[in-house]
Amino acid sequence: MPSRGTGAGTRIPRVLAIAGSDPSGGAGIQADLKSIAAHGGYGMAAITALTAQNTRGVTAVHVPPADFLARQLDAISDDITVDAVKIGMLGDSGVIAAVRDWLAKVRPAVVVLDPVMVATSGDRLLQESAEAALRDLLPLAHLVTPNLAELAMLLNEDVQETWPQALEQGRRLAAATGTVVLVKGGHLRGAGCPDALVGLPGALSAEVVEVPGERVDTRNSHGTGCSLSSAMATIQARAGNWEESLREAKPWLAGALAASDTLEVGSGNGPVHHFHHVAVPPMPGAFTAQLREDAEAELEEIYGLEFIGGLVSGSLPEDQFAYYLAQDALYLNGYSRVLARASALAPTEEGQLFWAASAQQCLEVESELHRSWLSTRTVRPGLGPVTKAYVDHLTAASASGSYGVLAAAVLPCFWLYAEAGRTLHARFVAAGEPADHPYAEWLRTYADEDFAAATRRAIGLVDAAAQAAGETERAAMAEAFRQSCRLEVEFFDAPRLHA
Ligand SMILES: Nc1ncnc2c1ncn2[C@@H]1O[C@H](COP(=O)(O)OP(=O)(O)OP(=O)(O)O)[C@@H](O)[C@H]1O
Numbered sequence: 438m439p440s441r442g443t444g445a446g447t448r449i450p451r452v453l454a455i456a457g458s459d460p461s462g463g464a465g466i467q468a469d470l471k472s473i474a475a476h477g478g479y480g481m482a483a484i485t486a487l488t489a490q491n492t493r494g495v496t497a498v499h500v501p502p503a504d505f506l507a508r509q510l511d512a513i514s515d516d517i518t519v520d521a522v523k524i525g526m527l528g529d530s531g532v533i534a535a536v537r538d539w540l541a542k543v544r545p546a547v548v549v550l551d552p553v554m555v556a557t558s559g560d561r562l563l564q565e566s567a568e569a570a571l572r573d574l575l576p577l578a579h580l581v582t583p584n585l586a587e588l589a590m591l592l593n594e595d596v597q598e599t600w601p602q603a604l605e606q607g608r609r610l611a612a613a614t615g616t617v618v619l620v621k622g623g624h625l626r627g628a629g630c631p632d633a634l635v636g637l638p639g640a641l642s643a644e645v646v647e648v649p650g651e652r653v654d655t656r657n658s659h660g661t662g663c664s665l666s667s668a669m670a671t672i673q674a675r676a677g678n679w680e681e682s683l684r685e686a687k688p689w690l691a692g693a694l695a696a697s698d699t700l701e702v703g704s705g706n707g708p709v710h711h712f713h714h715v716a717v718p719p720m721p722g723a724f725t726a727q728l729r730e731d732a733e734a735e736l737e738e739i740y741g742l743e744f745i746g747g748l749v750s751g752s753l754p755e756d757q758f759a760y761y762l763a764q765d766a767l768y769l770n771g772y773s774r775v776l777a778r779a780s781a782l783a784p785t786e787e788g789q790l791f792w793a794a795s796a797q798q799c800l801e802v803e804s805e806l807h808r809s810w811l812s813t814r815t816v817r818p819g820l821g822p823v824t825k826a827y828v829d830h831l832t833a834a835s836a837s838g839s840y841g842v843l844a845a846a847v848l849p850c851f852w853l854y855a856e857a858g859r860t861l862h863a864r865f866v867a868a869g870e871p872a873d874h875p876y877a878e879w880l881r882t883y884a885d886e887d888f889a890a891a892t893r894r895a896i897g898l899v900d901a902a903a904q905a906a907g908e909t910e911r912a913a914m915a916e917a918f919r920q921s922c923r924l925e926v927e928f929f930d931a932p933r934l935h936a
């Protein structure tokens with residue numbers, strides 16, 4: 438019999454699940470394949486039985502002829518080296534005999550046996566008459582992973598209610614079979630959810646190696662046993678150490694349970710999220726569409742500001758307009774510097790060119806402000822508190838070292854300004870563009886199609902940066918954008934408060 442239980446050293450372990458099918462994807466081979474892939478293995482599946490089930494329970498079981506399972510197993514081992522095997526639902530004694538023969542012939546380096554008998558829903562997944570045959574199969578495994586009810590059934594004993602009693606039962610099963618037993622605390626009561634490896638003297642670093650865990654408050658535990666045993670087989674093929682394998686698999690499973698709600702699968706005991714640790718990049722356009730949705734409140738606030746109302750109607754006091762222009766000029770100078778930094782950080786030449794051109798354009802607009810608008814005005818306010826806060830925020834974003842964060846921080850000055858400008862101009866046109874309007878010339882500058890086009894390109898660049906970013910960086914991008922939106926609102930409100 439194989440006794441090593443280790444296939445250490447394989448780079449991508451080739452892991453075979455011999456198990457039943459759960460068409461709803463939460464347990465059985467479907468869970469096994471996800472779990473194997475989640476741990477970096479190459480998954481294979483020989484199907485022992487078909488079940489009709491969902492998160493509420495099993496409605497039918499069909500076990501194909503055992504000969505056909507033998508054909509599947511031979512087809513695999515005739516061609517492929519199997520680094521680890523995970524065995525789940527077996528159905529009946531004919532299937533068990535086929536698996537036993539194949540194991541004896543091939544002797545895979547790692548064999549994990551999850552003695553599936555009854556589903557979480559209470560439905561039988563192994564004929565009662567096959568229980569003895571399953572017991573006889575245990576010594577062919579290197580690791581057996583029963584839940585508390587299965588542990589008791591395999592020993593013909595009562596189900597244990599306390600953890601120390603369960604561990605004692607685990608010892609008896611290890612002694613009876615000569616394999617390492619993983620005693621699982623999933624069905625215990627209480628806040629803790631421990632698991633423990635129990636082995637004969639010398640098999641592990643101690644006779645009982647416990648890995649503690651917190652109980653995750655969820656009813657989505659469908660397939661946890663399948664997922665854990667497949668994870669153990671896959672990690673063991675690499676690590677060659679059961680204790681290390683459990684220490685890696687257990688927190689992963691806790692994360693999969695904690696993230697299970699995000700899947701929204703079924704109305705019963707739902708599946709766990711096997712790939713909770715893998716970030717999925719947003720679809721093109723999705724990140725910036727969300728930013729735009731989040732900025733709606735700020736845009737509405739801008740439209741409601743006294744400054745904006747006065748600018749459109751012409752009733753805005755001149756000193757407030759002058760203050761606004763002066764702050765705009767000061768802001769643009771700082772803004773140009775951070776745009777130049779965005780150009781320096783941009784990952785593509787297209788982005789580099791765009792931000793550099795925008796930085797230059799900004800300085801041109803600033804000098805035009807001085808030439809045409811500020812030179813005729815006598816009031817020269819210094820750097821206002823909002824202007825300073827906004828430029829400081831952008832400078833901090835440029836010092837963050839993240840191109841994505843910086844690009845997101847500079848975006849509202851394009852986007853909110855372009856949208857607000859378009860609306861203001863439309864209102865001015867709707868009012869008949871009165872000739873004696875004091876701010877007519879200024880309002881006309883808002884109808885700039887080149888600026889609208891530049892805004893579209895800036896949005897595209899931020900979206901591309903979001904797709905390339907990880908989840909943490911994307912969250913920082915959204916936060917930098919949101920803060921700039923707030924500062925846009927404050928910037929338009931500043932003349933009322935500080936002029
Ligand atoms: N609520 C939970 N919080 C954290 N871990 C859990 C929870 N429920 C189960 N587990 C873990 O899931 C794994 C499977 O344990 P369990 O005792 O439920 O086995 P099982 O009954 O064979 O699984 P299944 O529910 O798939 O039949 C163990 O590692 C266990 O600690």
Ligand SMILES: Cc1ncc(COP(=O)(O)O)c(N)n1
Nearest residue numbers: 457458464465556557659660
């Ligand atoms: C095909 C198949 N194999 C195993 C299980 C056990 O999983 P659970 O106890 O979580 O229902 C299952 N329900 N279906």
